[in-house]
Every structure is written in structure tokens, then in C-alpha cells.
Amino acid sequence: MADAYHHGNLRAAVLEKAAEVIEREGPYSFSLRSLAADLGVSHTAPRHHFGGREGVLNALAVEGFQELAETMRSARASGGSLLDAGVAYVRFAVEHPGHFQVMFAPRLLDHDDAELAAASGAAFAELTGGVDTLSERGVAVEDSAAAVVAGWAIVHGIATLALNGNLDTSGVRALFADTDLLTITRRSAGLLFHSPTDGESP
Incomplete structure (x- = not known):
């Protein structure tokens, strides 16, 4: 791993390992020292790229929002x-659970960081911009701000319930004949934003 560090690969390796650890243990127990030990480098090596624990979490959140x-x-x-787009949001969450947890843990991040602000802003712009297309698809939207919140709440809630295992432990997933998460998302979110042109494939 020392060779990888000299070739500039340590930054990517740290982010990959951090995502794995956070997926398994959560973002609040994340330790930069233990991460360095897992990678076989000195505890000071990751600081060369990130400065500290918050720097790693910020970089992971930036990567996730992008x-x-x-x-x-x-x-x-x-x-x-x-x-x-909402189904894609849930797909991202289940495919990148480590990133997803950090992205929405504001107490762990430096929100004055310009790169983080730009990345999160771009992601939320996709949500808000999508609402503008609803009228073109025959869906009446009288309050676009409320539509953004409602749409985000639905897909974020489904993603969170799935990642926490609550869809299964509550028995709610069993209410669906098809328990594929993306199908569940499409049917549930579709109650709010379904239009005649929406396809049925996840």
C-alpha cells in the first residue's frame, strides 16, 4: 500500500475503505486511525489527503452527491x-449505503466547504428541476415547493426504511406481491407523481 500511496492511489483507497466501514458500522463510529490500520499505512498518511476525519467524511459526501x-x-x-429520477435515487442509496449515510449526517460534515455545497446543490437541483417537468406530462402541480418536499420525502423515506431493515421487520414489504424495492418505490411514489407517460419498468 506504500507504493500505492506514492502513486496517488491512497485517496481513492481511503474513500473506498471508509464507505465499506460506514456501511457496516455507521458513520458515527468511523475512525481514521483504524481505517489507516486496515489499509496498512501509517495513521498520518490519510491526513496528507484529507486533513482529518471530517475531511474524509466531507470527501465521501461530495463523491456521493456527485x-x-x-x-x-x-x-x-x-x-x-x-x-x-426518484427510483434512481433509491437505487443509488441501496448501491452506495456508506455514501448515503454520510451525505445525510449534517453534524459530521463541514457545510462551509465549497465543494460539498456545489455537489449537494447539484443533486438537489435535479430534484427541484424534475418538478418543473410534471406539467409537461399532464400532472397538475399547484405548489411546486411542496411537491419537491413530498417527492424527496417519499423516496428518501423508502431508501432509509430499506437500508435500516424496517421494510422487512415491519412486514410492510410483504404487503407487495412483488417485493423488488424499485417496484415498491415506483408504485408508492407513483401515487403522488404518476403520469400517463410514466413507464412501468424500474
């Missing part, structure tokens, strides 16, 4: 609706 924005943007660019 990927989330691109995921939703791609869903809409391919002709998808706001509903498709």
Missing part, C-alpha cells in the same frame, strides 16, 4: 420522469 446527481440526471436525460 454520483447521485449524475444518476438522477441520466434517468431524466433518457426520457424519464420525476418518478424515474
